Amino acid sequence: MNLALIFTNASFFLNAGIATGKIFLWSAFFSLMISIVGGMVATSRAAIPRWMARAPIELFRDVPQIVSVFFVFFGAPAFGVQLGPLEATIVSLSLWGGANGAEIVRGGINAVPKHQFESARALGLRPLQVFALIVLPQALRPIIPAYAGLCTVLLQSTSLGALIGATELLKGGQIVVERASYFQGGSPGLTIYAFILCVFFVAGSLMTAGTRRLESIFGGPTPRI
Amino acid sequence: MGDVSFDWSHIWRELPPLLGGLLTTIWLAAACLLLSLAIGYLGAAISFFEVPVARRILRGYVALIRNTPLLVQIFFFYYGLPEIGVRASAVITGIVVLSIWGGAYNVENIRGGIEGVPRDLIEAGRALGLRGGRIFLLIVIPIATRTVIPAMMNTAVSITKNTSLLQAIGVAEFTYVAMDDMANSYRTLEMFFALFVGYLAIVLAMSAAAAMLEARLGRGFAR
Numbered sequence: 001m002n003l004a005l006i007f008t009n010a011s012f013f014l015n016a017g018i019a020t021g022k023i024f025l026w027s028a029f030f031s032l033m034i035s036i037v038g039g040m041v042a043t044s045r046a047a048i049p050r051w052m053a054r055a056p057i058e059l060f061r062d063v064p065q066i067v068s069v070f071f072v073f074f075g076a077p078a079f080g081v082q083l084g085p086l087e088a089t090i091v092s093l094s095l096w097g098g099a100n101g102a103e104i105v106r107g108g109i110n111a112v113p114k115h116q117f118e119s120a121r122a123l124g125l126r127p128l129q130v131f132a133l134i135v136l137p138q139a140l141r142p143i144i145p146a147y148a149g150l151c152t153v154l155l156q157s158t159s160l161g162a163l164i165g166a167t168e169l170l171k172g173g174q175i176v177v178e179r180a181s182y183f184q185g186g187s188p189g190l191t192i193y194a195f196i197l198c199v200f201f202v203a204g205s206l207m208t209a210g211t212r213r214l215e216s217i218f219g220g221p222t223p224r225i
Numbered sequence: 226m227g228d229v230s231f232d233w234s235h236i237w238r239e240l241p242p243l244l245g246g247l248l249t250t251i252w253l254a255a256a257c258l259l260l261s262l263a264i265g266y267l268g269a270a271i272s273f274f275e276v277p278v279a280r281r282i283l284r285g286y287v288a289l290i291r292n293t294p295l296l297v298q299i300f301f302f303y304y305g306l307p308e309i310g311v312r313a314s315a316v317i318t319g320i321v322v323l324s325i326w327g328g329a330y331n332v333e334n335i336r337g338g339i340e341g342v343p344r345d346l347i348e349a350g351r352a353l354g355l356r357g358g359r360i361f362l363l364i365v366i367p368i369a370t371r372t373v374i375p376a377m378m379n380t381a382v383s384i385t386k387n388t389s390l391l392q393a394i395g396v397a398e399f400t401y402v403a404m405d406d407m408a409n410s411y412r413t414l415e416m417f418f419a420l421f422v423g424y425l426a427i428v429l430a431m432s433a434a435a436a437m438l439e440a441r442l443g444r445g446f447a448r
Binding site for chain 1: 288289291292293294295296297298300301304305306307308309331386387388390392393399404407413417420421424425428429433
């Protein structure tokens with residue numbers, strides 16, 4: 001074990017951690033936006049927009065996350081969009097999170113009993129009012145804990161950025177390991193990767209605990225019928 | 226780089242290595258799935274019988290695996306453990322890590338299923354004179370397994386998709402083959418198309434298999 005290595009590279013790790021945080025926060029934010037819009041469109045009654053939303057949702061859910069990361073980083077330039085590693089990671093995680101979040105939102109909306117829509121309409125509410133006042137508040141109950149769970153996965157997925165060169169925690173660790181083995185000999189991989197595991201474990205456990213709390217507040221997912 | 230050209234013949238030419246990679250992905254996934262199920266049932270047994278120390282270790286293992294990124298786990302096993310003399314090839318390391326990862330999820334899946342087994346069935350088994358081991362094997366496991374098939378299938382699909390992370394340590398599975406070809410030929414769109422189609426085919430086939438399995442196991446229990 002070579003704990004000194006962590007302290008000598010403390011500021012480097014701090015920057016890498018900030019990059020991880022940045023990737024996480026931005027992709028969680030964009031995922032949420034995509035989720036809401038995607039989930040609404042995927043439950044709309046018009047067939048064409050519904051399928052246009054559901055096809056990409058299905059695609060991003062079925063393809064490994066790393067493939068979508070590679071696709072955004074290596075594939076987008078063919079369409080004339082060139083993204084840096086950090087941006088490409090954020091974009092691909094947002095698309096992935098958005099697709100999965102849209103499924104959560106869709107499930108939440110579908111879990112609202114049909115008679116709620118009908119009674120709201122019978123009371124003379126307009127479609128937008130029905131959605132905002134009747135459907136959304138009820139749909140949110142199962143959505144919030146599920147989305148928090150998705151965020152926990154999203155936090156772990158930030159490490160995928162390492163494979164396209166975004167200097168987040170894992171890539172930072174890789175650099176420290178390479179530098180140390182080059183200048184000092186030996187391979188401090190065990191210490192560094194264990195350290196990174198610990199950082200993710202602490203952050204992940206806190207988020208899981210938060211999710212549990214949200215679940216108890218919102219009573220968990222609505223019971224399946 | 227503005228022009229988007231798509232060359233079908235390139236996919237056609239590269240089909241043999243791509244299919245080889247796909248096959249590697251499938252057998253890797255199958256091996257990891259079996260091992261993770263073994264870990265899952267073992268863990269479920271430990272928590273069912275409340276084995277004193279093993280139970281604590283199991284809880285720590287599940288929490289650790291589920292709260293850390295799989296990619297970091299792969300790096301830890303492949304680049305970290307050789308330092309203390311634990312050395313294995315990329316393929317073996319990959320299978321071990323992915324099985325351990327999937328195992329943690331399956332422990333949780335099966336444990337959840339066991340919690341759903343009605344207490345009176347266990348009591349009935351005891352009343353018939355069955356011992357702990359037989360109650361577990363003959364009553365708890367069959368009932369719990371049937372209820373957790375959907376969750377297990379989710380884990381199986383995740384394991385399959387996550388074999389793609391093994392490309393990071395040089396396992397020549399599907400993603401590795403496609404990315405490798407891309408680096409040589411610059412035919413990015415063709416290769417991504419192949420990746421999308423390949424993974425979509427595997428995942429959809431697994432979903433169909435899950436639906437069939439569920440129907441088969443649910444036979445005679447539908448209300």
